[in-house]
Amino acid sequence: MGHKLAYPDVSHPEIYEIYRQSLSKPIHAYAFFIDPCALFLQKLERCQSADEFKVGDAGRFFWELQEELMATGLHKLAIASIPTPKQFRTPSSDENGWLVILGTGFDKTLHVPVPDELLRQVREILEIEGDPAWWLMRWFNYPHPKLWIADREKIMKAARG
Numbered sequence: 001m002g003h004k005l006a007y008p009d010v011s012h013p014e015i016y017e018i019y020r021q022s023l024s025k026p027i028h029a030y031a032f033f034i035d036p037c038a039l040f041l042q043k044l045e046r047c048q049s050a051d052e053f054k055v056g057d058a059g060r061f062f063w064e065l066q067e068e069l070m071a072t073g074l075h076k077l078a079i080a081s082i083p084t085p086k087q088f089r090t091p092s093s094d095e096n097g098w099l100v101i102l103g104t105g106f107d108k109t110l111h112v113p114v115p116d117e118l119l120r121q122v123r124e125i126l127e128i129e130g131d132p133a134w135w136l137m138r139w140f141n142y143p144h145p146k147l148w149i150a151d152r153e154k155i156m157k158a159a160r161g
Contacts, residue, residue: 003140005029005104006075007148008112015145021106027137028108031101034126035084036062037094042127065125069100072121078102080140099135100126108134 005027007015040061066079078101088097100122103110114132123129142148 003080004077004143005080005101005137005140006077007142007145008103008110010112012145012149014111015148018111019142019145022142025106027140027142028105029099029101029135029137029140030103030105030110030114030132031099031135032122032126032128032132033082033085033088033097033099033135034128035088035090035094035097036065038090039065039127068125069122072118072125074100074102074118074122102132104137 007018010018037058040058043061066076069079070076080099080101081096082099084095084097102114102118102122103112105111119132
């Protein structure tokens with residue numbers, strides 16, 4: 001089974017084709033890995049006033065960070081919790097971090113290009129200067145296209161009123 005990934009914003013036939021290929025090809029994500037706890041501690045250290053952030057505000061910070069990322073247009077499934085890779089571990093790092101997925105594809109080729117504005121906004125939010133990296137999404141898969149399309153149609157219908 002595994003964790004679910006969001007499809008890119010493509011036509012219904014393209015969604016079916018991505019799903020079909022994903023059954024036999026490994027999926028890669030173009031993403032940033034972040035340690036949300038480390039990001040919270042960085043912000044906490046920079047705070048001028050004790051009222052701005054408190055150590056107990058970590059949960060609120062994580063929720064607001066997710067909301068800010070989704071406001072850029074990222075789907076909620078584009079923020080995946082994964083075990084912290086060895087190269088990102090520090091004495092203060094948590095067991096898990098976030099993979100902020102900007103796009104997915106096969107053979108390290110994106111299904112659709114990542115808009116420059118999205119990349120800029122996500123870098124700004126995460127306070128990252130480097131480029132995203134390719135990640136093998138071994139334990140992740142796409143939902144069945146019928147479910148994805150039906151869910152997207154419900155969301156669009158609700159947005160229209």
